[in-house]
Amino acid sequence: MSETVISPASSPRSASTQSRLLAERLRQALLDGAFPAGSRLNEVHLARTLEVSRTPLRAALQTLAGEGLLHHTPNRGFTVPEQSxxxxxxxxxxxxxxxxxxxxxxxxxxxxxxxxxxxxxxxxxxxxxxxxxxxxxxxxxxxxxxxxxxxxxxxxxxxxxxxxxxxxxxxxxxxxxxxxxxxxxxxxxxxxxxxxxxxxxxxxxxxxxxxxxxxxxxxxxxxxxxxxxxxxxxxxxxx
Amino acid sequence: MSETVISPASSPRSASTQSRLLAERLRQALLDGAFPAGSRLNEVHLARTLEVSRTPLRAALQTLAGEGLLHHTPNRGFTVPEQSxxxxxxxxxxxxxxxxxxxxxxxxxxxxxxxxxxxxxxxxxxxxxxxxxxxxxxxxxxxxxxxxxxxxxxxxxxxxxxxxxxxxxxxxxxxxxxxxxxxxxxxxxxxxxxxxxxxxxxxxxxxxxxxxxxxxxxxxxxxxxxxxxxxxxxxxxxx
DNA sequence: CAATGATAAAATGTGTACACTTTTGCCGCA
DNA sequence: TGCGGCAAAAGTGTACACATTTTATCATTG
Structure with missing residues (x-):
């Protein structure tokens, strides 16, 4: 008997990852205009501020760049694009x-x-x-x-x-x-x-x-x- | 006078990064349908195949996921989305x-x-x-x-x-x-x-x-x- | 024999060290 | 003063080790 209650199909995502959470936080911040347009995001500084390591932070930034929310230049890092x-x-x-x-x-x-x-x-x-x-x-x-x-x-x-x-x-x-x-x-x-x-x-x-x-x-x-x-x-x- | 020829504004990006190149290669491969829909991409295996380290590969995958070309599930990695x-x-x-x-x-x-x-x-x-x-x-x-x-x-x-x-x-x-x-x-x-x-x-x-x-x-x-x-x-x- | 649970293997997520590139600051020089 | 140019500092890219989670295997049990 012991019908185990199956967790609803929509919520097996109890566990998330740090990169994921970071991406969410940063996405929200960017849409709220928390970072001035054109500014560069310093990875080490941002990591310290958000109290995370560089690795998950970079993961989040790469994703956001893919979404077009950030711009990336090869050895120069991520910047907030300016909108005309x-x-x-x-x-x-x-x-x-x-x-x-x-x-x-x-x-x-x-x-x-x-x-x-x-x-x-x-x-x-x-x-x-x-x-x-x-x-x-x-x-x-x-x-x-x-x-x-x-x-x-x-x-x-x-x-x-x-x-x-x-x-x-x-x-x-x-x-x-x-x-x-x-x-x-x-x-x-x-x-x-x-x-x-x-x-x-x-x-x-x-x-x-x-x-x-x-x-x-x-x-x-x-x-x-x-x-x-x-x-x-x-x-x-x-x- | 050695007028140094200024590189045209469109080509100061002679140097690219491995992540960048990987993202391009993979994007092309995905659009060409080289990976079957629904398949999982094993990072270590892909890295060996492409003869790169996991780090730049992951960077490329994160970007492509941001672009919607791949789907990412938290502790399960990247998959090729199936299109109805x-x-x-x-x-x-x-x-x-x-x-x-x-x-x-x-x-x-x-x-x-x-x-x-x-x-x-x-x-x-x-x-x-x-x-x-x-x-x-x-x-x-x-x-x-x-x-x-x-x-x-x-x-x-x-x-x-x-x-x-x-x-x-x-x-x-x-x-x-x-x-x-x-x-x-x-x-x-x-x-x-x-x-x-x-x-x-x-x-x-x-x-x-x-x-x-x-x-x-x-x-x-x-x-x-x-x-x-x-x-x-x-x-x-x-x- | 199916279901279950423990265990090992594999795969992904994260921290850190280091190589390479860019930027900064300084100094000599015209 | 202004202009290269060089060296140090800062910053990004990559490799690798390790932690955590998932997946596969298999013996046990009812």
């Missing part, structure tokens, strides 16, 4: 296409009950974040989370490793990451939340073309919001 | 979008004289490859090269590292790589060559939207060619 403005704009164009494809695939393949639930939760979280009762300073963080969750569900539903990878590298430009989306005008955010609902409906109704169209439009709208916000920032700097 | 049929189809969808964007950017930004020349050379090479005088067995290799050159020029002209990276991972599925394109029906290849000319004209005439539309259509046509060819192959296998 046009690169940022291109990233949004590419991301619009990739997110659109993800939405289309999600609509074609349909949502499992679990994913549908998560998406509805994300939308509800967004509602709460945008409600008048919510304190302004909490709003940004809350909405950023809801926004990221919404997109993450679609990425999963698309069931394509390749599309996920493409989206990942589209967001390797810090400024385009989902976390930064919140820094914009409140009205813009409301419009984008409405777009989320439309996209949700298109996916639920299994309308791939419509889902793709809406999602593309949505991401390009985010691009415009960002451009406008950058303009304001620059205008502010001039004072 | 739907993954291959998805890759073409994504590639159509990315190549389309590249064509659009190229049309927006225009071609330098050098690039324009290279593109015309590639088209002329394609003409020669498809001429009736060309021996059938040489045709494939010749056209594959011309085809790759044509697309490479557009990728360069787009001037976007991100788009290049996206295209790279779209072609990490061996079957979608430019080299394999030639295995199809000759009439199909002729049609695609004609499409190349149209795309060239759209770019020269600085018509971004048209260039993008044509390129998308072109890549999706390649997808259909491939699907048809796969069907024939399978039908042949059944005999």
């Amino acid at each position: 403005l046009s690169a940022i704009v291109d990233a949004y164009e590419m991301r619009a296409l990739a997110e659109g494809l993800a939405a289309r695939l999600a609509a074609e393949r349909g949502l499992s009950d679990a994913l549908r639930q998560r998406m509805e939760d994300a939308l509800a979280d967004g509602d709460r974040a945008l409600a008048p009762e919510t304190a302004d300073d909490a709003r940004r963080g809350l909405y950023a989370e809801a926004n990221a969750a919404f997109h993450a569900v679609i990425h999963e539903a698309a069931q394509s490793q390749l599309v996920r990878d493409v989206l990942r590298i589209c967001q390797r430009v810090p400024q385009t990451s989902a976390h930064n989306i919140v820094a914009f005008d409140l009205d813009d955010v409301r419009q984008r939340h409405a777009a989320h609902r439309q996209i949700y409906e298109a996916i639920i109704c299994r309308e791939p073309r419509e889902a793709e169209r809406l999602m593309r439009q949505h991401v390009l709208a985010v691009k415009l919001s960002m451009a406008r916000w950058f303009g304001q920032q620059r205008a502010g700097d001039a004072n | 049929l739907s993954a291959i189809v998805d890759a073409y969808e994504m590639r159509a979008l990315a190549e389309g964007l590249a064509a659009r950017l190229a049309a927006e930004r225009g071609l330098s004289d050098a690039l324009r020349q290279r593109m015309e050379d590639a088209l002329a090479d394609g003409d020669r490859a498809l001429a009736p005088e060309t021996a059938d067995d040489a045709r494939r290799g010749l056209y594959a090269e011309a085809n790759a050159a044509f697309h490479a020029v557009i990728h360069e002209a787009a001037q976007s590292q991100l788009v290049r990276d996206v295209l790279r991972i779209c072609q990490r599925v061996p079957q979608t790589s430019a080299h394999n394109i030639v295995a199809f029906d000759l009439d199909d290849v002729r049609q695609r060559h004609a499409a190349h000319r149209q795309i060239y004209e759209a770019i020269i005439c600085r018509e971004p939207r048209e260039a993008e539309r044509l390129m998308r259509q072109h890549v999706l046509a390649v997808k259909l060619s491939m699907a048809r060819w796969f069907g024939q192959q399978r039908a042949g296998d059944a005999n």
Whole structure:
């Protein structure tokens, strides 16, 4: 008898490796812009700071370089790549296409009950974040989370490793990451939340073309919001 | 006066590193399908085979894993990922979008004289490859090269590292790589060559939207060619 | 005979030493 | 002062040894 409880298929990865953990930490740090663009990463110094040996650190750096998050020069080590403005704009164009494809695939393949639930939760979280009762300073963080969750569900539903990878590298430009989306005008955010609902409906109704169209439009709208916000920032700097 | 000839800006990388060279070799081998999908790569064995030490080999493997060309499991090493049929189809969808964007950017930004020349050379090479005088067995290799050159020029002209990276991972599925394109029906290849000319004209005439539309259509046509060819192959296998 | 558990072999992860390259800083020199 | 050029220092690349984990083998047991 003694039916041993089989560990769920999704969690046999209790044990990770130091390189893996390091790669995660550094990836997050890079996306958060913790390292200035163009700066060199000194291996021995970084290793001391992170309290690890050079070997797993190098492993992590090689991986991140493969992902395009770092640049490597033969006897000169790893550097944080600098992104031009046009690169940022291109990233949004590419991301619009990739997110659109993800939405289309999600609509074609349909949502499992679990994913549908998560998406509805994300939308509800967004509602709460945008409600008048919510304190302004909490709003940004809350909405950023809801926004990221919404997109993450679609990425999963698309069931394509390749599309996920493409989206990942589209967001390797810090400024385009989902976390930064919140820094914009409140009205813009409301419009984008409405777009989320439309996209949700298109996916639920299994309308791939419509889902793709809406999602593309949505991401390009985010691009415009960002451009406008950058303009304001620059205008502010001039004072 | 001994004017020391300054090495051109593009070639101060005479010295490379073993990891780098290994990564190149392995990348090529993987794209050529030299390793069966799903197989594990034994580090010590591979190191002996390639006559290198484990350290640079591991460095190369980490990089390739970052690029998505290999999969890594914590205490189990590196494996060649298996691609489902739907993954291959998805890759073409994504590639159509990315190549389309590249064509659009190229049309927006225009071609330098050098690039324009290279593109015309590639088209002329394609003409020669498809001429009736060309021996059938040489045709494939010749056209594959011309085809790759044509697309490479557009990728360069787009001037976007991100788009290049996206295209790279779209072609990490061996079957979608430019080299394999030639295995199809000759009439199909002729049609695609004609499409190349149209795309060239759209770019020269600085018509971004048209260039993008044509390129998308072109890549999706390649997808259909491939699907048809796969069907024939399978039908042949059944005999 | 199948299932189980101990044990050995093999494979991967990490620490460290050292070779080679790049960078830095210093000194002589015009 | 400014400019090579040389030597020391710093930094990266590679080799190898060892620790830890996984995998294979095999005897034991019900």
